[in-house]
Amino acid sequence: MVAITVEGKIVNIMKYSIHDGPGIRTTVFFKGCPLNCQWCHNPESQGFGQELMYWPDRCIGCGQCLEICSNGAVISTAGKLEYLRDQCLACGACCKACHAGVRELVAKTMSVSEVMAEIEKDLIFYDESGGGVTFSGGEAVMQPVFLLEMLKECRKKEIHTAVETCGYVNLEFLQMISDYVDLFLYDLKLMDRQKHQDFTGVPNVLILDNLRWLVEHHPRIIVRVPIIPGINDDEENLSQLGNFVASLKRVTELHILPYHKAGVDKYQRLGLAYLLSDIQSPDNERMEQIVGQLEQFGLKVKIGG
Ligand code: SF4
Ligand code: SF4
Numbered sequence: 001m002v003a004i005t006v007e008g009k010i011v012n013i014m015k016y017s018i019h020d021g022p023g024i025r026t027t028v029f030f031k032g033c034p035l036n037c038q039w040c041h042n043p044e045s046q047g048f049g050q051e052l053m054y055w056p057d058r059c060i061g062c063g064q065c066l067e068i069c070s071n072g073a074v075i076s077t078a079g080k081l082e083y084l085r086d087q088c089l090a091c092g093a094c095c096k097a098c099h100a101g102v103r104e105l106v107a108k109t110m111s112v113s114e115v116m117a118e119i120e121k122d123l124i125f126y127d128e129s130g131g132g133v134t135f136s137g138g139e140a141v142m143q144p145v146f147l148l149e150m151l152k153e154c155r156k157k158e159i160h161t162a163v164e165t166c167g168y169v170n171l172e173f174l175q176m177i178s179d180y181v182d183l184f185l186y187d188l189k190l191m192d193r194q195k196h197q198d199f200t201g202v203p204n205v206l207i208l209d210n211l212r213w214l215v216e217h218h219p220r221i222i223v224r225v226p227i228i229p230g231i232n233d234d235e236e237n238l239s240q241l242g243n244f245v246a247s248l249k250r251v252t253e254l255h256i257l258p259y260h261k262a263g264v265d266k267y268q269r270l271g272l273a274y275l276l277s278d279i280q281s282p283d284n285e286r287m288e289q290i291v292g293q294l295e296q297f298g299l300k301v302k303i304g305g
Contacts, residue, residue, distance in 0.1 A: 008146035009107045011045045011138060013118045016125065019305035021162035021183055023131025026119050030137040030147070031107040034168045036201035037189065038275050039228050041263030044106045045138035050090040051106045053269040054083060058100045065094035065102070085271045106270075112149045119159065132160025132182070141165050144173040151180035164224075167207035174210060175217075184221045185255075185305070186211055190232050191240035199231060208244070215248045224255045224305065227290060229282050238290060242297035254299045256290055258282050 009031035017027045032048035033040075040046060044053060059081065065074045066081060073088035074081060083103070092105045119133050126132050133154055140147050140163055147163070154161045163177065164185040188207070190196040196204040214221060223245050227233050245254055260281050267274040282290075287303050294301045 005111055006146050006149045007109050007111050008115070008143050008150070009048075010110045010115065011042070011107050013115065015122060017134065020134035020136060020164065021132065021185060021305065022160070023129035024122070024125040025131045025134050025162070026122050026126075027134045027136050028115060028119075028140070028150075030135065030140040030143055032142050033137055033139040033166065034142065034202060035139070035166050038199050039226060039231070039259055039279075041260065041266075042138070043263060043266050043270055043272055048142075050092075051270060052085075052088060052090055052095070052103045053106060053266070054085075054103050054271070055269065056083070056102065058102045060100050062099070064097040064099075068093050068097045112146070112153055115150060116153050116157075119154070120157070123157075123159070126159060130160075132162065134162040134164060134185070136164040136185075139166055139169065141169040141173050141177065144176050148177050148180065151177055155180055167210045168202050169206075169210065171210055171213060174214060178214070178218050181218070182220065184214060184218060185224050186214065186221055187224050187226070188241060188245075189226065189228075191237055191244060195231075195237075199228075212248070215250050219250075221251050222253045222255055223251055224257060226257045226259060227282055227287065228259045228276075229279055229286075231279075233282065233286075233290060235293075238293050242294045242299065245299055246297040252300050254294055254301045255305055256287065256294070256301060256303055257305060258287055258303070 011029040011031050014027045017025045020027045033046045073084050095103050160182050162183040163181045291301045
C-alpha cells in the first residue's frame with residue numbers, strides 16, 4: 001500500500017493561545033489568504049508564495065549572502081550590502097548561510113504528522129483548560145486537503161478543533177471539512193459590499209452566503225468582528241451587522257476584537273506599506289459602547305476571542 005503524504009504550508013505554530021477559541025489552545029497559522037485586509041496583523045501569512053522577512057540591522061557584514069546568492073538579489077554598493085527583494089526567489093540559501101538571522105523564510109512545508117507532533121506536546125493543557133487546536137492563517141480552508149487530514153487526526157485523538165475563516169472560500173471546501181470541525185470562528189468585517197471590496201480586496205457576497213449555509217449545517221459558530229475605528233465602527237455598519245447576525249438565528253455569539261498595531265513592524269520586514277498608521281486602537285469605553293449597540297439585536301456579545 002502506498003502511503004499518501006499530505007503537506008501544508010505553515011507560517012507558525014503558536015502555543016498557549018487564549019484568544020482563538022475556548023481554553024488554552026495551539027494555533028496553527030496557514031500560509032495564504034484570499035483577502036488583503038488593510039489592518040491585517042499577520043501580513044506574512046497573506047501571500048500564497050514563499051517570502052522572506054528581513055532584519056538589516058542584525059547584519060554583521062560577513063558577506064556570506066553575497067557569495068551564496070546566485071540570483072543577484074544581494075549586491076554590494078560602495079562596500080555596503082543591499083537586498084533586492086524584486087530579484088529574490090526566496091530559495092532560502094542565504095537564510096541557511098547567515099549566522100546573524102538577517103533573513104528568514106516565512107513559511108515551512110510540514111506534513112500532517114509533523115504538525116500533529118507539535119499539537120500533541122500540549123495535550124495536558126487542552127485537557128485541563130477545555131482547550132484544543134485552532135487552525136487559522138492566512139486562510140486555513142484554502143488548503144482544504146491538508147486541513148481535512150489535520151482535522152481527522154485531531155478527531156481520532158479527541159482533540160477539540162476550531163477553524164478560523166474569512167469565509168471567502170469555495171463552499172465545497174467548507175462542506176468537505178464541516179463535519180470534522182468542533183467550532184467555527186467566522187470573521188465578518190464590513191457589511192457594505194463596496195467598502196468591503198475597498199478595504200479587503202474582495203466583495204462580501206460569497207462570505208455572507210457561505211455563512212448562511214454554514215449556519216444551516218453546523219451547530220457551533222462564533223462570529224468575530226475586528227473593530228477598526230473609522231472603517232467599520234460606524235452606526236450603519238454596526239446596525240447592518242447586528243441585524244444580519246441576529247437573522248441567522250442559530251448564531252447567538254458575537255465576539256468583537258479591538259484593532260491593534262501589533263503587526264505593523266512585520267510590514268517593514270516584508271517590504272510592504274502599512275496604510276493605516278493613523279488609526280488608534282479603540283479604548284475599553286468605546287468597545288463597551290459597541291457591545292451595548294450590538295446587544296440590542298438580542299446577541300450575546302463579548303470583547304476578545
Ligand atoms: S550573511 Fe547575514 S550577516 Fe553576513 S552579510 Fe549576509 S546578511 Fe549580513
Ligand atoms: S533567498 Fe535565495 S534568491 Fe533570495 S536573497 Fe537569499 S539566496 Fe538570494
